[in-house]
Amino acid sequence: QVQLVQSGAEVKKPGASVKVSCKTSGYAFTSYDINWVRQASGQGLEWMGWMNPNSGNTGYAQKFQGRVSMTRNNSINTAYMELSSLRSEDTAVYYCARETPGSPRVDWFDHWGQGTLVTVSS
Amino acid sequence: EIVLTQSPGTLSLSPGERATLSCRASQRLTNNYLAWYQQKPGQAPRLLIYGASSRATGIPDRFSGSGSGTDFTLTISGLEPEDFAVYYCQQYGGSPPTTFGQGTRLEIK
Numbered sequence: 001q002v003q004l005v006q007s008g009a010e011v012k013k014p015g016a017s018v019k020v021s022c023k024t025s026g027y028a029f030t031s032y033d034i035n036w037v038r039q040a041s042g043q044g045l046e047w048m049g050w051m052n053p054n055s056g057n058t059g060y061a062q063k064f065q066g067r068v069s070m071t072r073n074n075s076i077n078t079a080y081m082e083l084s085s086l087r088s089e090d091t092a093v094y095y096c097a098r099e100t101p102g103s104p105r106v107d108w109f110d111h112w113g114q115g116t117l118v119t120v121s122s
Numbered sequence: 123e124i125v126l127t128q129s130p131g132t133l134s135l136s137p138g139e140r141a142t143l144s145c146r147a148s149q150r151l152t153n154n155y156l157a158w159y160q161q162k163p164g165q166a167p168r169l170l171i172y173g174a175s176s177r178a179t180g181i182p183d184r185f186s187g188s189g190s191g192t193d194f195t196l197t198i199s200g201l202e203p204e205d206f207a208v209y210y211c212q213q214y215g216g217s218p219p220t221t222f223g224q225g226t227r228l229e230i231k
Contacts, residue, residue, distance in 0.1 A: 035220075045159075045167065045210055045222040061218055095166055106219035108157035108212065110178065112166035 002026040004096050004113035011119045017084040020116045022096030029077040030054040033099040035109060036070065036081045038092040046092075050099065050106055051079060059106075086120045093117050124149050124216040126223035128209075134231040141198040143226045145211035150191045155215035158187055158196045161225075162207045170209075171196065198228075206230050 007021040022034060036048040049060035051070035058070045069082045079096055094116045097109035125148040135141055145156065154174035159167035169178040171187035174194055184199045198205055211223040 037222075044224045045212075047218070047220050047222065050219070059219065097166075100172070105155075105215045107155075107214050108169060108172040109159075109167075110169050112168075115166055 002098065002111045004098060004111055006094075006096060006113040006116045009117040009119070011121065012086050014087055014120055014122055016086050016120075017082060018086060018118050019080055019082040020094050020096075020118070022079040022081070022113050024077045024079070024098070027098075029072075030074060032101050033106075034070070034072070034079040035097045035099050035106065036068075037095045037097055037109075039095070039115075040089075040092040043092075047106075048081070048094075053079065083118075086118075088120050091118065091120045123218060124151070124213050124221055126211050126213055126221060128211060128223035128226045130226060131224075132227045132229060134229050135201055136231045137201050137203055139201050141196075141201055141205070141228055143196040143198075143209055143228070145189075145194045145196070145223050147192045147194070147213055149216070151194075151213050152215050154190050154194075155213060156187075156189070156194050157212045157214065158185075159210045159212065160205075160207045161210065167210060201228075203230075 003025045005023045030053045033050050035050045051058045053072045071080045096113040098111040100107045127146045129144045156174045158171040161167045175187045186197045188195050208225045210225050214220045
């Protein structure tokens with residue numbers, strides 16, 4: 001079965017960077033884009049960007065341009081999201097999500113990781 | 123930017139009742155590119171509906187989606203105890219590429 005398993009919770013100081021991993025199994029990793037979505041406590045869902053594991057191409061939400069990087073290691077079917085220059089407002093649960101394939105646009109997300117809590121605090 | 127506004131913010135109903143959740147887009151959605159998700163506390167969102175009205179794999183038929191243009195509805199007929207959760211709509215294919223509504227909390231009355 002399709003699984004996306006994320007790395008564990010992180011605590012970071014303001015100004016630092018965090019790198020969250022998303023290890024996938026149960027499907028052809030390079031055939032489905034991976035998106036990242038975050039959710040602050042008690043708040044809604046905020047899309048951060050997408051990555052195509054086959055080409056390495058990425059697209060980021062304007063809000064995160066210059067501060068986010070989405071990469072992959074195809075040999076271990078794992079996607080990564082790194083966010084730099086962290087501030088307290090970045091405290092949130094970060095989710096990776098598999099996007100249904102077959103179009104050049106961002107589509108709906110049919111499988112999600114369990115989430116990784118990133119806490120930014122001095 | 124396409125903004126999605128969900129209403130009501132909170133909906134209080136009893137098991138067995140019918141729930142009607144609304145999602146309104148600030149611009150017409152191309153090809154009705156709208157999805158619905160369910161999220162329970164401490165869990166990741168779960169895809170329910172895509173393309174405004176297509177049920178995702180394994181989703182019970184008491185969940186149905188409808189609408190077009192700018193107005194969309196998620197209907198849950200015959201609420202089960204496990205249906206009480208927060209529901210989000212998502213537009214895709216627009217600009218920015220995707221955005222979510224702020225959510226509707228469905229609570230037990």
